[in-house]
Amino acid sequence: MAKSPKVPEFLVTLLVEDHPGVTMKIAGMFARRGINLTSFTGAASEKKGFSRIIMKAEGDSKVFEQIYKQMNKLIEVVKVKILQPEYATMRELALVKVSIRDEKDRQTVMSLNDIFRNRVIDITTKTMTLEIVGSSDKIDSFVGLLSERVNVRELARSGTIALYRGDDSIFLD
Amino acid sequence: MKDQKKKKPFLTGSAVIKKVLKDSKNTTLFGYPGGAIMPFFDEIFGDKQLRLILMRHEQSAGHAAEGYAVASGKLGVCVSTSGPGATNLITALANAFYDSAPILAFSGQVATHLIGNDAFQEADLIGATMAVTKHNYLVKDTKDLGRVFKEAMHIACTGRPGPVFIDLPKNIQLEECPLQEPIPEKINLVGYNPNLYSKAAGRQIQHALEMVMKARYPVILAGGGVSISNAYKQLTELVDMLHIPVVNTIKAKGVIDDYHPYALGAIGMHGRPRSNFAVSEADVVLAIGCRFTDRITGDLNKYPGQPHAKIIHIDVDAAEIGKNVPVDLPIVADAKLALSEMIRQLKVLRGKKKNVETNAWWYRWIKELKENAGIPNIVKKGPGGGIYPEKVMYELDRIQRPRDIIVTEVGQHQMYAAHYLKFRNPRTFITSGGLGTMGFGFPAAIGAKIAKPRSEVWLIAGDGSIQMNSHELATVKQHNIKVNIVILNNGYLGMVRQWQELFHESRYAGTDLGFVKDGEAEYWPDFVKLAEAYGLKGRRVSNPNKVMDALEEAKASKETFVIEIVTEKESNALPMLPPGGALNSLYSREGEVKSIYDYFRRLPRTDRDLQDFKSVKIPQAK
Numbered sequence: 001m002a003k004s005p006k007v008p009e010f011l012v013t014l015l016v017e018d019h020p021g022v023t024m025k026i027a028g029m030f031a032r033r034g035i036n037l038t039s040f041t042g043a044a045s046e047k048k049g050f051s052r053i054i055m056k057a058e059g060d061s062k063v064f065e066q067i068y069k070q071m072n073k074l075i076e077v078v079k080v081k082i083l084q085p086e087y088a089t090m091r092e093l094a095l096v097k098v099s100i101r102d103e104k105d106r107q108t109v110m111s112l113n114d115i116f117r118n119r120v121i122d123i124t125t126k127t128m129t130l131e132i133v134g135s136s137d138k139i140d141s142f143v144g145l146l147s148e149r150v151n152v153r154e155l156a157r158s159g160t161i162a163l164y165r166g167d168d169s170i171f172l173d
Numbered sequence: 174m175k176d177q178k179k180k181k182p183f184l185t186g187s188a189v190i191k192k193v194l195k196d197s198k199n200t201t202l203f204g205y206p207g208g209a210i211m212p213f214f215d216e217i218f219g220d221k222q223l224r225l226i227l228m229r230h231e232q233s234a235g236h237a238a239e240g241y242a243v244a245s246g247k248l249g250v251c252v253s254t255s256g257p258g259a260t261n262l263i264t265a266l267a268n269a270f271y272d273s274a275p276i277l278a279f280s281g282q283v284a285t286h287l288i289g290n291d292a293f294q295e296a297d298l299i300g301a302t303m304a305v306t307k308h309n310y311l312v313k314d315t316k317d318l319g320r321v322f323k324e325a326m327h328i329a330c331t332g333r334p335g336p337v338f339i340d341l342p343k344n345i346q347l348e349e350c351p352l353q354e355p356i357p358e359k360i361n362l363v364g365y366n367p368n369l370y371s372k373a374a375g376r377q378i379q380h381a382l383e384m385v386m387k388a389r390y391p392v393i394l395a396g397g398g399v400s401i402s403n404a405y406k407q408l409t410e411l412v413d414m415l416h417i418p419v420v421n422t423i424k425a426k427g428v429i430d431d432y433h434p435y436a437l438g439a440i441g442m443h444g445r446p447r448s449n450f451a452v453s454e455a456d457v458v459l460a461i462g463c464r465f466t467d468r469i470t471g472d473l474n475k476y477p478g479q480p481h482a483k484i485i486h487i488d489v490d491a492a493e494i495g496k497n498v499p500v501d502l503p504i505v506a507d508a509k510l511a512l513s514e515m516i517r518q519l520k521v522l523r524g525k526k527k528n529v530e531t532n533a534w535w536y537r538w539i540k541e542l543k544e545n546a547g548i549p550n551i552v553k554k555g556p557g558g559g560i561y562p563e564k565v566m567y568e569l570d571r572i573q574r575p576r577d578i579i580v581t582e583v584g585q586h587q588m589y590a591a592h593y594l595k596f597r598n599p600r601t602f603i604t605s606g607g608l609g610t611m612g613f614g615f616p617a618a619i620g621a622k623i624a625k626p627r628s629e630v631w632l633i634a635g636d637g638s639i640q641m642n643s644h645e646l647a648t649v650k651q652h653n654i655k656v657n658i659v660i661l662n663n664g665y666l667g668m669v670r671q672w673q674e675l676f677h678e679s680r681y682a683g684t685d686l687g688f689v690k691d692g693e694a695e696y697w698p699d700f701v702k703l704a705e706a707y708g709l710k711g712r713r714v715s716n717p718n719k720v721m722d723a724l725e726e727a728k729a730s731k732e733t734f735v736i737e738i739v740t741e742k743e744s745n746a747l748p749m750l751p752p753g754g755a756l757n758s759l760y761s762r763e764g765e766v767k768s769i770y771d772y773f774r775r776l777p778r779t780d781r782d783l784q785d786f787k788s789v790k791i792p793q794a795k
Contacts, residue, residue: 075328
């Protein structure tokens with residue numbers, strides 16, 4: 001079920017100074033060079049005043065070399081790294097709201113949920129809201145299976161976040 | 174008592190800005206006032222140290238700051254009001270960004286509590302300048318002012334220079350800065366640490382030297398970076414040591430004396446064919462501080478020309494390396510530091526008596542290439558009854574002194590100037606290279622003249638370009654700035670017309686500027702009268718033999734003088750590279766697509782061919 005990406009994707013992780021307009025500068029750099037961002041996540045980091053932004057983009061090695069260098073040139077960007085998927089631990093969170101018409105639907109959702117070890121975080125007579133944590137592929141495959149059987153009303157995905165595997169890390173001394 | 178003596182009165186935001194500018198000795202401002210920047214203008218009113226040049230358009234202020242920066246090698250400062258004033262600056266910022274000129278631009282902004290309310294003369298300049306500046310700031314607290322200005326100047330001038338823009342809300346200029354020391358002594362930019370030189374670069378340079386010394390046909394491609402990092406002495410020294418021909422981009426004119434036996438001249442679409450030939454024949458191209466734009470590479474798939482040619486690229490901006498052409502040996506370093514290191518290593522090699530002059534035979538071709546480098550002196554009028562632009566260049570070349578600064582607008586006249594004129598000193602040719610901004614030249618010439626008051630400044634303009642900022646005639650009159658303006662008036666937007674002639678079957682869509690020649694001539698505008706309208710003098714020249722006369726009159730004049738030269742209407746800036754063509758093809762003067770080998774002999778590629786040339790002695794460069 002998991003779709004194989006036709007265009008190679010790469011992960012960029014940034015440590016940036018946290019003030020207004022920084023996100024715009026970073027996103028603008030991608031837009032200006034015609035590069036498609038498939039995932040963009042940014043929030044506080046371990047250091048006060050700095051945010052960590054993790055992005056996924058499509059492109060070959062030439063594209064990501066250029067992006068790496070251009071990111072380095074932005075004054076607010078303190079650190080840039082291109083993460084190779086094999087050296088990174090990656091997670092994504094998704095919330096899915098499904099319509100429940102009858103008991104059969106509920107059973108289908110519950111059994112799928114068990115297989116994927118998801119949690120139910122909200123429930124009404126008409127809907128169920130599920131929380132899925134895992135790799136992007138896992139979410140793709142769960143949502144795919146789900147939508148074949150029940151009506152997926154709403155899907156919210158956090159985008160991929162990642163850290164280096166092992167002792168390596170990207171931080172400010 | 175002691176405490177009272179220690180305490181100084183707090184400065185207002187405007188006073189802090191004034192102090193920062195004075196402390197950093199950036200005392201020349203090009204600007205235009207308006208509502209949101211009034212507090213600052215009020216602060217500098219009557220100041221003896223700060224010199225404000227009131228331009229007639231904010232775009233001109235930006236270009237003038239760039240002209241000032243390029244001519245002096247220092248920071249150029251420009252200032253405008255909010256909204257339309259600041260948006261007018263954007264073209265100038267973009268131009269400076271492309272040509273890596275250090276500019277500090279600041280504009281007023283509506284008061285902080287109004288930002289985002291679509292207030293009168295409000296515009297989002299942080300968003301708008303993002304893509305055309307090296308960095309930008311919005312100051313929301315007077316405590317930040319000193320730091321922001323210091324950082325901005327540092328960022329603009331270091332690494333690869335560029336424009337930095339500061340948005341200054343009106344209340345920030347008015348409020349007091351509640352700090353005893355509003356300007357920090359040190360600044361700390363965690364995310365900005367330009368890599369000028371590293372040990373790794375040193376090792377790469379060693380490889381580069383090996384490659385260059387093994388090469389049969391090495392060429393140095395000097396770009397604007399050589400000029401920006403003031404590496405001209407090092408470049409000349411290296412060339413004298415290695416005996417390698419040098420070609421330059423339009424932004425690098427003057428980095429090596431054009432009369433140097435190894436200087437071949439400008440490369441690119443309108444460059445010298447011999448320079449393009451040298452690069453297409455080269456087996457190693459040592460590129461220093463250039464961007465490999467489409468205008469200097471031609472067809473990228475066939476660049477540089479020889480199938481196994483290697484490219485060494487020295488640039489202070491890592492993002493430029495490998496962006497357009499694949500590079501075999503990247504060196505991230507400042508041009509001056511890299512060239513100094515090269516020279517140092519070469520001297521060590523010489524000490525060990527290693528032969529570094531392996532390219533003796535290469536000289537024969539260079540000498541051949543250097544011949545016929547003069548400017549044709551066409552005394553006759555063209556079939557359309559106008560003077561040939563070559564004639565104007567011929568006379569300009571005669572009147573030009575080594576310290577004179579030549580500024581151009583954008584178009585055919587720019588290409589004639591870049592192609593024919595020779596420069597002996599760096600920073601004496603100022604032009605809009607990357608962005609190609611019509612209207613750049615006149616204000617830039619004003620800036621250059623202010624930076625170098627003792628140099629004669631010549632502006633070469635077309636009738637199209639000059640009209641984009643001709644209002645600056647008022648500025649030169651008011652501030653008594655002397656610029657010799659030479660307008661090549663052919664009644665067309667010449668460069669576009671040339672392309673329409675060559676590639677669009679002479680359909681002159683939107684390029685005819687309505688100039689009727691001979692008989693009852695109609696001129697829109699009459700440039701002589703235009704000059705007179707501003708209280709200046711001008712002269713129209715329609716006789717080729719009077720060109721020199723007019724140039725001398727302009728030179729002798731005490732104030733700005735406008736020369737309008739009635740130029741042959743449909744003359745083309747040829748030879749040129751056909752668009753999309755490789756570096757070794759060219760559009761000849763006769764208007765045919767030809768191969769460069771119709772003009773220059775192919776170089777021998779086998780050892781046997783080389784035998785004959787090994788006996789050639791290297792003449793010593795001056």
